[in-house]
Amino acid sequence: MKLLIANKNYSSWSLRAWLALRAFDIPFEEETLLLNGEGWKEAMLERSPTGQVPVLIDGDLVIPETLAIIEYVADKFPQKHIWPADRATRARARAASAEMHAGFFRLRNSAPMNLRASHPGRVPLDYVADELDRLQKVWGDMLDRSGGPYLAGSFSGVDAMFAPVATRIRVYELPVADFASEYVEAIYALPAFQEWYGEALKEPWVVEQDEIDFIQGKTQ
Incomplete structure (x- = not known):
């Protein structure tokens, strides 16, 4: 399998x-399609049916959309337990994941993922x-039901869906309760996240349209 992703510093869906x-130690190759540079949009359209990433390629099968990718690998590798085993917990995890996929637009748009940044006070709190x-x-x-440290107890697909929001809380120092701060720290402590984070910090590319100054400049 191959996963097409974009810049690790900015691409929350990737x-x-x-x-x-x-x-979950599922073997795959990764290929980065940059969000900047000459012809980057055209290059994305050549590889992705939606012109966006991530895209999972498994033989002749091409799967865009993050939730579809998670569901596919959960079906292909049932022994990995990407979703919780308990039916009720699994249903809650999927419902929360779908809400993340379809909502939180103000939070996502006004606080873009930018792992290299530190922007305390830059997000208008009344707006979000x-x-x-x-x-x-x-x-x-979910944490009350599971006991943590992750939303369903152990790390699962729902945590993958909320991980980028956790980074926004840290980068923009958004005011949250102690339990939410502890959950953010659990995401950052995850070895897989640490790997992604370390690679994001090393990226040389700056994507102007995904920087907070550019985004706020468009709305002022």
């Missing part, structure tokens, strides 16, 4: 799919307050 494979509250409600409910 991180999700990559973690779902690496954290409702979504930050909802995020903590989802995390709190």
Whole structure:
């Protein structure tokens, strides 16, 4: 299998799919399609049916979309238990993952993933307050049920889906409860995340349109 990803510093969706494979020791190759440089959009369209990443390639099968990738590898490697074994816990994990996939737009758009950055105070809290509250409600409910340190107890697909949001809380120093801060630290402590994070810090590329100054400049 091969996973097409983008710049590790910026690509939150790539991180999700990559973690779902690496954290469970599923063998795969990775190929980076840059989010910058001459002709990068055209190059992306040549390799991805949606013009976006991640994309998983397994033989003749080409799978875009992060949740579809996670579901595919969970089906292909059932012994890895990418989703929780308990039916009710699994249902909650999938529901939370779908909510992450389809929501939290203000939080995602106003606080872009940027692992090399430190931008305390740059996100308007009144703009993201409702979504930050909802995020903590989802995390709190799941952590109370599982006992942590991850949302379903041990690391699973739902944590892969929320990992980029955890980085936003740290990078922008968003105010959250202690249990949420502890969950962020658990994500950062995950060996697979540490591998991605270390490689992101070494990347030489700067993608202007994904930097907070550019994003806020468009809305002012």
